[in-house]
Structures are given as structure tokens and as C-alpha cells.
Amino acid sequence: MPTLRDPQYRAFARRELSRRQGGRCVYCNREFTKGGPTRMTIEHRKxxxxxxxxxxxNLAAACWHCNHHRGEQMNETKQRKEAMAKAI
Structure with missing residues (x-):
């Protein structure tokens, strides 16, 4: 199975995900730009x-802003769960 470490597969995945999603972020539906917070990134759903x-x-195209903030939210949730488990 190809991985995103392979530049050819990564380029294919970027093109295919952008095409499937109409060049828009899966979370906020903003159009991708060449740079800045709305540039396209590849997001793992799981x-x-x-x-x-x-x-x-398992992949989705997300803007950098949504991908970055989703990661922070997941880390905060994980930390809360770990803190609650320690408290018990």
C-alpha cells in the first residue's frame, strides 16, 4: 500500500482529494489558496x-487553519481524558 511519504502518491492524493471536494476544505468549506491559513493540507480522518x-x-483535504486547530482540540481532549483517568 502506498504511503504519503512517497512524493508521487502524495501528489496524486492531493489532486484527487482537491478534485473530490471541489477545491474546498472538508471542515469550513473555504476555497484553498496557494499560501496562508487556507492552503491545502492532507488530513487523516482517523x-x-x-x-x-x-x-x-481515510484522507481528507483540509485548510491549514482547520487541520492545525483540529489537532489542538484532539490533544486537549486526550489530555482531559488522561487527567480524569488519573484522578479516579
Whole structure:
């Protein structure tokens, strides 16, 4: 199975995801730009650290802003769960 480490597969995935989503972010629906906070990034729907794969079914195109903030939210949620587990 190809991975996003392969530049050819990564380029293919970027083109295909952008085409499927009409050049828009999966979360905020803003159009992608060449740079700045709305530039396109590849997002794993199920994180790799949780067993997600680099398969197109598990990937989405998200703007940098949404991808960055989603990661922060996931980390905060994980930290809260760990803190609650320690408190018990």
C-alpha cells in the first residue's frame, strides 16, 4: 500500500482529494489558496497514531487553519481524558 511519504502518491492524493471536494476544505468549506491559513493540507480522518492508514478513504483535504486547530482540540481532549483517568 502506498504511503504519503512517497512524493508521487502524495501528489496524486492531493489532486484527487482537491478534485473530490471541489477545491474546498472538508471542515469550513473555504476555497484553498496557494499560501496562508487556507492552503491545502492532507488530513487523516482517523489519526495514524490511532491506527489510521494513508488510504484515500481515510484522507481528507483540509485548510491549514482547520487541520492545525483540529489537532489542538484532539490533544486537549486526550489530555482531559488522561487527567480524569488519573484522578479516579
Amino acid at each position: 489519526a495514524k497514531m490511532k491506527g489510521g492508514k494513508d488510504d484515500l478513504k
